[in-house]
Structure formats: structure tokens, C-alpha cells
Amino acid sequence: MDWTELKQVASWGHYVHWAQLNGDRWICAEDETPAESLAISFQFFASMYVAIEGWQELKLQDSEIDRLLMKHQQGVALLKRARNAVYHFQKEMYGDKMVGFAEEIGRDGWVLDLYHEFVRFLAEYPKRVCPFEEKQDHFAHQFYEILGWEPER
Numbered sequence: 001m002d003w004t005e006l007k008q009v010a011s012w013g014h015y016v017h018w019a020q021l022n023g024d025r026w027i028c029a030e031d032e033t034p035a036e037s038l039a040i041s042f043q044f045f046a047s048m049y050v051a052i053e054g055w056q057e058l059k060l061q062d063s064e065i066d067r068l069l070m071k072h073q074q075g076v077a078l079l080k081r082a083r084n085a086v087y088h089f090q091k092e093m094y095g096d097k098m099v100g101f102a103e104e105i106g107r108d109g110w111v112l113d114l115y116h117e118f119v120r121f122l123a124e125y126p127k128r129v130c131p132f133e134e135k136q137d138h139f140a141h142q143f144y145e146i147l148g149w150e151p152e153r
Helices: 003-027 034-058 063-071 073-087 096-105 110-129 133-147
Strands: none
Touching: 003 034, 003 110, 003 133, 034 063, 034 073, 034 110, 063 073, 063 110, 073 110, 110 133
16 A cells, blocks of 8 residues: 555545535525626636646546546636636636636536546545455545545445
């Protein structure tokens, strides 16, 4: 078992968790104004880009996640623009980065599909890397405690 990788995946898992918190708030938004709904959605998209960035930097591998990222390279670039629009000051409230992103990203549900695949990967990860079958459940529990949340399986 590679302890450095384990710590890095746990760190990456925090970003996936933050994306989850933003995504849940966006999906379950009921009483928000249009401006609040836009802000919440962009927080989710920005969070997803950070999770993608971590995935790529850590060189993690999963056939379904890698397929989605390869298939939606332009979408990933749009998520980066959304992240930049959220976390870098824009002189216009709804500048080109935000408008361009909003026009393109809603065409299909690949971002949510990718999010669910990230959660699946985290749910499976501890048991996949634990070398002792009889200790996998305990190890997974410990991993989720370090992570601070347990991904839904």
C-alpha cells in the first residue's frame, strides 16, 4: 500500500466532498433568487474543475472517469473558465467567461455523471488498496474518518 498516494487521494477526496456540498445545494435549490441559483451552480462547477485538476495532477486512473474526461475535453476547459470566473475578479457581472460557460455546459449531464463517478471511485478506493481482505471494512472506515465523509455507494 502506498501511504503517500493514500494521503493524496484523501486530500483529493476533500475537493470532491466540497463539490458534493455545492452540487447538493444547487440541485436542491428551491427558494433561491436567480442570482443565488447562478452563484450556487458556478460554485459547483468551479469545485468540479478543482476535483478534475487534482485527478489529473495525481495521475489517478479509472476507465469510466478517464473516458468522460477524454470525451469532454472542451467541457473541462469550460469548467476551468467557470472556476476562473468564480475565483478571479471579473469587471463585468456576467462577462464572457460566465456567459460562454453557461451557454455551453448545459447541453448534457456529463458534469453530474463525472461527479457520480468521482464519488464511486472514492467509495471503492479503500477496499481496492487494502491488501488484507479481512481488514478492508475497518480500513475503509478509517479512510472515511480521515476524509471526513463517506461517499455513497
